[in-house]
Amino acid sequence: MGKIEAPVPTSTSMSAAEGAGAQVTILFLPVGRSVKVRRGDVLFNVAAEGGVSVDTVCGGNGSCGKCKVLFEEFIPAPVPLDYIHLTAGEIARGLRLSCQVAADRDMVVQVPAGGGRSDVRILHQGVTRDIELHPNIRKVFVPYENPRLKEHISDWDRLRLVLPRKLRPVHISLQVLRKLPGLIRNRDGLTMVLAGRRVIEIEQGNTAAEQCGIAFDIGSTTIVGFLMDLATGAELAVASAVNRQSVYGDDIIGRLSRSQRNPEGLRKLHQIVIAQLNELIAELASRAAIPTGRIYEVTVVGNMAMHHFLLQLDSTYLGLAPYAPVIREEFVVNAGDLGLSICAEAPVFVLPNIAGFVGSDTVGVMLASNLGVGGEYRMAIDVGTNGEMALANRARLIACSAPAGPALEGARIKMGMRAAPGAIDHVRIGSDVEITVIGGLPPVGICGSALIDIVAQLRKAGLMSRTGAFMRKSELPPDTPVRLTERVIEAGQRKNTYFIVARAEDTGAEKDVVITQQDIRECQLAKGAIRAGAMLLLDEMGIVENDLAEVQLAGAFGNFLDPESALRAGLTPNIPLDRIRSVGNAAGVGAKLALLSVRERKRAIRIAQRTEHIQLSGSAAFQKAFTVAMQFPI
Numbered sequence: 001m002g003k004i005e006a007p008v009p010t011s012t013s014m015s016a017a018e019g020a021g022a023q024v025t026i027l028f029l030p031v032g033r034s035v036k037v038r039r040g041d042v043l044f045n046v047a048a049e050g051g052v053s054v055d056t057v058c059g060g061n062g063s064c065g066k067c068k069v070l071f072e073e074f075i076p077a078p079v080p081l082d083y084i085h086l087t088a089g090e091i092a093r094g095l096r097l098s099c100q101v102a103a104d105r106d107m108v109v110q111v112p113a114g115g116g117r118s119d120v121r122i123l124h125q126g127v128t129r130d131i132e133l134h135p136n137i138r139k140v141f142v143p144y145e146n147p148r149l150k151e152h153i154s155d156w157d158r159l160r161l162v163l164p165r166k167l168r169p170v171h172i173s174l175q176v177l178r179k180l181p182g183l184i185r186n187r188d189g190l191t192m193v194l195a196g197r198r199v200i201e202i203e204q205g206n207t208a209a210e211q212c213g214i215a216f217d218i219g220s221t222t223i224v225g226f227l228m229d230l231a232t233g234a235e236l237a238v239a240s241a242v243n244r245q246s247v248y249g250d251d252i253i254g255r256l257s258r259s260q261r262n263p264e265g266l267r268k269l270h271q272i273v274i275a276q277l278n279e280l281i282a283e284l285a286s287r288a289a290i291p292t293g294r295i296y297e298v299t300v301v302g303n304m305a306m307h308h309f310l311l312q313l314d315s316t317y318l319g320l321a322p323y324a325p326v327i328r329e330e331f332v333v334n335a336g337d338l339g340l341s342i343c344a345e346a347p348v349f350v351l352p353n354i355a356g357f358v359g360s361d362t363v364g365v366m367l368a369s370n371l372g373v374g375g376e377y378r379m380a381i382d383v384g385t386n387g388e389m390a391l392a393n394r395a396r397l398i399a400c401s402a403p404a405g406p407a408l409e410g411a412r413i414k415m416g417m418r419a420a421p422g423a424i425d426h427v428r429i430g431s432d433v434e435i436t437v438i439g440g441l442p443p444v445g446i447c448g449s450a451l452i453d454i455v456a457q458l459r460k461a462g463l464m465s466r467t468g469a470f471m472r473k474s475e476l477p478p479d480t481p482v483r484l485t486e487r488v489i490e491a492g493q494r495k496n497t498y499f500i501v502a503r504a505e506d507t508g509a510e511k512d513v514v515i516t517q518q519d520i521r522e523c524q525l526a527k528g529a530i531r532a533g534a535m536l537l538l539d540e541m542g543i544v545e546n547d548l549a550e551v552q553l554a555g556a557f558g559n560f561l562d563p564e565s566a567l568r569a570g571l572t573p574n575i576p577l578d579r580i581r582s583v584g585n586a587a588g589v590g591a592k593l594a595l596l597s598v599r600e601r602k603r604a605i606r607i608a609q610r611t612e613h614i615q616l617s618g619s620a621a622f623q624k625a626f627t628v629a630m631q632f633p634i
């Protein structure tokens with residue numbers, strides 16, 4: 001073990017003489033990134049500024065205990081919050097909360113595997129359907145013609161007259177116009193790039209075969225980009241990353257509070273997302289071996305907060321009742337104005353939002369899964385820190401957002417973690433416990449899909465009551481296998497009982513992975529909010545659970561969730577199992593459809609206009625439904 005240092009002064013407690021202007025270098029391992037910072041800066045912030053992925057839920061305020069990093073030498077002395085969040089063994093090994101450490105000297109810091117975010121499992125694909133291609137972008141080749149043969153005609157007129165009548169009138173910007181005289185006299189001819197009725201670029205020679213666009217799904221946790229060939233509809237490349245805004249908190253509310261009445265905080269969140277989109281653009285272009293300048297359009301879906309951060313819109317009132325967004329409708333901005341490194345005048349089409357926290361990602365899900373088409377009632381549920389859900393048939397579309405909180409993303413759970421290598425993702429309880437672990441590694445924690453499995457299976461095995469309380473050993477069913485009984489650990493009061501999901505000695509892990517009574521309560525709060533939201537939608541529509549022809553589980557969590565566990569845990573409406581299906585990254589598919597077809601884009605606009613938003617916040621009916629939905633149904 002390395003040497004433990006005395007507590008370090010923070011930047012605020014250092015004298016000016018000690019700290020003024022001094023810089024230190026922090027080396028983050030295993031990524032091998034060196035960051036030079038002002039002496040005394042908080043280590044957690046240093047990692048964020050340097051693009052190093054350190055886990056967090058609370059955004060650095062010391063309440064989540066997720067941001068631990070390992071020091072192998074010059075170990076800072078533990079502070080009170082280390083004692084609260086870390087075990088004695090972790091403290092002895094040199095783990096510390098990075099949000100409590102001042103970078104007061106050169107340091108070498110290990111970010112634990114599975115604790116960081118860069119390796120989180122990201123879902124790319126989702127349900128899809130066949131559509132006719134009707135892209136907004138078209139290219140028209142204009143062959144060389146000796147200009148002297150066409151006297152008394154301007155360069156712009158020569159270009160315009162090439163176009164079919166239905167595309168006129170057409171507009172051109174000053175920037176593109178300035179390139180025209182040179183290119184129109186080039187013997188290779190030129191290619192006009194049109195977005196609707198606007199010439200957004202002219203290129204030397206015949207480039208008509210190269211037509212690409214990108215569809216982005218910007219989630220609070222991850223960002224996924226799809227590079228599409230607009231001429232064929234083929235997907236050329238997919239790239240994804242963990243949303244780096246999460247250094248300011250997993251919870252949207254945490255990020256909103258950073259940006260509310262704080263233009264600097266908003267600017268930072270905007271810059272982070274633009275920088276990440278540009279990195280993904282570069283990666284996609286490089287994979288498909290095309291220049292980024294040949295990307296002519298972008299479509300975007302995201303929740304309401306991501307939408308505001310992307311456009312750098314004041315999000316102050318989004319976080320305050322009645323949660324008014326700056327704009328609900330679709331919005332188009334030039335890529336160059338937004339700072340995206342593609343064709344400068346390429347339109348960025350941001351799909352419309354619904355209302356409240358129900359954003360264009362839900363519109364994307366509804367578009368992809370044809371919700372609102374046909375007479376049957378179908379429901380889509382996208383589980384994240386907010387559970388967004390929609391219920392529709394052709395006559396009526398309604399949607400709401402339920403405050404699920406971050407438990408299903410592994411936060412506020414004692415050994416919770418994201419769906420990254422080392423996370424237990426599925427659990428079965430029979431005569432003993434069987435687990436699967438992402439990456440086949442020794443388990444280090446529990447992700448959301450396993451949490452739902454655990455509560456469902458504990459209930460099925462009779463180890464937990466309908467109210468979510470662990471049974472005492474004396475209350476267990478008489479036929480409970482002894483191996484299960486041994487996993488129930490009673491420590492005084494019932495609330496201190498916990499269950500060993502994976503024993504260190506069986507799995508080669510460092511310590512047992514356990515689920516506590518408090519974890520079950522957190523899970524109940526999350527699943528109760530989602531179920532209550534679904535019940536209120538059914539009430540609003542005037543139908544009952546059994547009238548549902550289908551429940552679609554969207555998003556990464558919905559995809560990896562076991563539908564049977566979701567049903568048994570009471571997360572979804574109680575309908576036959578064969579009516580529940582995962583639809584994957586349907587929001588991303590919605591963005592792709594809107595990119596490939598202006599007809600689909602118009603459908604998305606109509607969906608957003610027609611969908612009624614049901615406000616749950618402050619609703620007495622929601623509170624009542626929530627109390628019931630906290631319980632386990634069977």
Ligand code: FES
Nearest residue numbers: 060062065067099
């Ligand atoms: S406790 Fe450090 S980021 Fe939450």
